[in-house]
Amino acid sequence: MTLQITVAAPFRHTRKTGMRKNELVYYYALDRKWMSTEQAAILLRRAEEAGLIRQENGVFTILFDPATVSVPIGFKPTSAVFETNDPSQELIGRIMKARGVPETDVVAEMNKVIREQFDGNLLPPAALVLLAKKYRVPYEDLRDALVATVKKK
Numbered sequence: 607m608t609l610q611i612t613v614a615a616p617f618r619h620t621r622k623t624g625m626r627k628n629e630l631v632y633y634y635a636l637d638r639k640w641m642s643t644e645q646a647a648i649l650l651r652r653a654e655e656a657g658l659i660r661q662e663n664g665v666f667t668i669l670f671d672p673a674t675v676s677v678p679i680g681f682k683p684t685s686a687v688f689e690t691n692d693p694s695q696e697l698i699g700r701i702m703k704a705r706g707v708p709e710t711d712v713v714a715e716m717n718k719v720i721r722e723q724f725d726g727n728l729l730p731p732a733a734l735v736l737l738a739k740k741y742r743v744p745y746e747d748l749r750d751a752l753v754a755t756v757k758k759k
Contacts, residue, residue, distance in 0.1 A: 612683040614672040693751035
């Protein structure tokens with residue numbers, strides 16, 4: 607959520623739908639002093655990977671309505687905006703929480719599904735989705751990210 611707020615902030619503040627990279631870097635690094643110029647460039651790359659913004663002809667456009675995001679007074683993004691989220695790890699965490707078991711048990715069950723039910727012909731993200739369905743753990747918000755990880759392999 608912090609990444610979404612950080613991405614929405616300059617668009618909300620300037621009331622623009624598209625901004626050039628130098629405008630965004632200026633906003634994050636010099637105007638708000640939230641991060642260095644290098645970190646601002648990393649942030650834009652992460653936001654693009656996360657599907658929050660798109661760059662076309664040197665102009666970044668936001669892919670969600672920034673008005674739906676509230677930027678709290680005094681907001682300053684944490685270092686979490688620079689970290690990539692592993693959707694498989696997120697889903698493992700959700701299954702752990704729902705079942706009240708350690709991570710090793712979830713991973714062992716995932717491996718068992720892959721090995722015994724699919725003869726090793728199933729990728730871990732797909733096995734995690736099967737486990738999430740089995741234990742009625744919500745995973746829909748991670749579906750696109752999980753599919754993207756499968757396509758990279």
